[in-house]
Amino acid sequence: MTTVARRRMGVEERREQLIAVALDLFSHRSPEDVSIDEVAEAAGISRPLVYHYFPGKQQLYEAALRWAAEELTARFAEPHEGPLGARLLRVMERFFDFVAEHGRGFSALMRGGPAIGSGRAGALVDGVRQAAFTQILAHLDVSRPFPRLEMVVRSWISLAETTALLWLDGRRVPRTELERQLVHDFAALAAVSAAYDARMAQVVRRILADEPENGIFADLVGRLMELPEPA
Amino acid sequence: MTTVARRRMGVEERREQLIAVALDLFSHRSPEDVSIDEVAEAAGISRPLVYHYFPGKQQLYEAALRWAAEELTARFAEPHEGPLGARLLRVMERFFDFVAEHGRGFSALMRGGPAIGSGRAGALVDGVRQAAFTQILAHLDVSRPFPRLEMVVRSWISLAETTALLWLDGRRVPRTELERQLVHDFAALAAVSAAYDARMAQVVRRILADEPENGIFADLVGRLMELPEPA
Incomplete structure (x- = not known):
């Protein structure tokens, strides 16, 4: 997936992608042990971009649930x-x-x-x-x-x-x-x-x-x- | 119950009493809303004495569970x-x-x-x-x-x-x-x-x-x- 293609992902699509990544990571390990860096890496985007969609890990976790x-x-x-x-x-x-x-x-x-x-x-x-x-x-x-x-x-x-x-x-x-x-x-x-x-x-x-x-x-x-x- | 009678309560008896009080209070309201002062009052003892048995609310709650x-x-x-x-x-x-x-x-x-x-x-x-x-x-x-x-x-x-x-x-x-x-x-x-x-x-x-x-x-x-x- 190229950077250009990633940038084309819409807001809702990106949110859903992050939620899917979160559900996967948080259910493997305790949320305390999962960093936003890992979420960003698994989603193939930057850490600041994750924070753009979710102010913190807690919010991302709740959105996923x-x-x-x-x-x-x-x-x-x-x-x-x-x-x-x-x-x-x-x-x-x-x-x-x-x-x-x-x-x-x-x-x-x-x-x-x-x-x-x-x-x-x-x-x-x-x-x-x-x-x-x-x-x-x-x-x-x-x-x-x-x-x-x-x-x-x-x-x-x-x-x-x-x-x-x-x-x-x-x-x-x-x-x-x-x-x-x-x-x-x-x-x-x-x-x-x-x-x-x-x-x-x-x-x-x-x-x-x-x-x-x-x-x-x-x-x-x-x-x-x-x-x-x-x- | 007199102060003398209360003082006579043994260590285990006192722990059990505090656990019983805790089970009652914590199940009525969220543990965040229950203070150690209330636990002390319900047990008829001083706040420091509660801390003597349990270092904190969390420990008391866990002991009760x-x-x-x-x-x-x-x-x-x-x-x-x-x-x-x-x-x-x-x-x-x-x-x-x-x-x-x-x-x-x-x-x-x-x-x-x-x-x-x-x-x-x-x-x-x-x-x-x-x-x-x-x-x-x-x-x-x-x-x-x-x-x-x-x-x-x-x-x-x-x-x-x-x-x-x-x-x-x-x-x-x-x-x-x-x-x-x-x-x-x-x-x-x-x-x-x-x-x-x-x-x-x-x-x-x-x-x-x-x-x-x-x-x-x-x-x-x-x-x-x-x-x-x-x-």
């Missing part, structure tokens, strides 16, 4: 059409697309980091979780969640986070299986909760009523039934 | 006797005992805090998670976990954390039900994973083979089967 949070949230949008299981599966596919593409950025976002006050990093992560929660409630046609439904949805979200972080560590399980498994997990957690709560049972029945015979939720019951026989 | 981590970890110990479901249920009861007794300390531990580098708070929390993970593997008689088993156990641990944090927020669901539910959740997540993995299926079959007819895992299948009928 914010970018990851917004990008991830955007993947949750899903049309309100068709069986719920299939909708959730499509969201899971896009979720793992994001995790696969931006693995380091995802880890950096979820684990926060020492350079950013955990309050602010935590607020970004909580924003993503809240967006996921709101989306799921909307798909379930529930405007005011009751305690057990809130627990099922929020605890499933943390399950999806943990599963994705563990998958990133070596990618030793096919992601397509984990996408399906997480949809099954949602159904399983909802069903367990429904065993204790009539309103939850109503939600589960409503989901299953819309589910086709060969749908992903129906599939779960069959799978569970095949297992319990001792070998 | 460390106390919570150790106390919680101690609750995981469970004899290797009897059906696995019953063992896990007893651990869940002690886990919710801890959460109920030290709710603020638990939240402070799990959410970390701005005063402590998220690296160090994170390491404490990861230590607790690792202890839980190791205990569960030992009960499952597995020395080297394979990827899917690791995912099930670790993601269930995050599910238990989230469930407890949500329960603390208003305590709107009976904790005894959540203790049972989390045991059922473990079985459900293991069963879903078993549907994709032969080794996981083997683990699930082994668990179920040891389970009595009226055990907590057996109960789950019955509960699940009663639900799917559309109303």
Whole structure:
């Protein structure tokens, strides 16, 4: 890349490039150990030019985390059409697309980091979780969640986070299986909760009523039934 | 409490008192907003005496988090006797005992805090998670976990954390039900994973083979089967 070509990069493009470089560097090492000189070198620009876009490392780090949070949230949008299981599966596919593409950025976002006050990093992560929660409630046609439904949805979200972080560590399980498994997990957690709560049972029945015979939720019951026989 | 009585408090007792006061104050407000003066006042001792035990707020905060981590970890110990479901249920009861007794300390531990580098708070929390993970593997008689088993156990641990944090927020669901539910959740997540993995299926079959007819895992299948009928 020539100097002329580098100079032609627009403001937004340059910001995005620096954010991508930052996500990569900050997730390899502690932000304290990464210098702006390294960011400049990795981006192929001068140190003063980095400061032109971001007044300091902290600002660059926060911008990088914010970018990851917004990008991830955007993947949750899903049309309100068709069986719920299939909708959730499509969201899971896009979720793992994001995790696969931006693995380091995802880890950096979820684990926060020492350079950013955990309050602010935590607020970004909580924003993503809240967006996921709101989306799921909307798909379930529930405007005011009751305690057990809130627990099922929020605890499933943390399950999806943990599963994705563990998958990133070596990618030793096919992601397509984990996408399906997480949809099954949602159904399983909802069903367990429904065993204790009539309103939850109503939600589960409503989901299953819309589910086709060969749908992903129906599939779960069959799978569970095949297992319990001792070998 | 008289000054004489206060002076009689031993070193360890005084440290524990300050840690208890710290857990309470730091979990109500950001550690930045809590002064050592307030800690001293809440403990009924002088500011210099607080510094005698802890050189600074950061050290006190870390000691408080460390106390919570150790106390919680101690609750995981469970004899290797009897059906696995019953063992896990007893651990869940002690886990919710801890959460109920030290709710603020638990939240402070799990959410970390701005005063402590998220690296160090994170390491404490990861230590607790690792202890839980190791205990569960030992009960499952597995020395080297394979990827899917690791995912099930670790993601269930995050599910238990989230469930407890949500329960603390208003305590709107009976904790005894959540203790049972989390045991059922473990079985459900293991069963879903078993549907994709032969080794996981083997683990699930082994668990179920040891389970009595009226055990907590057996109960789950019955509960699940009663639900799917559309109303």
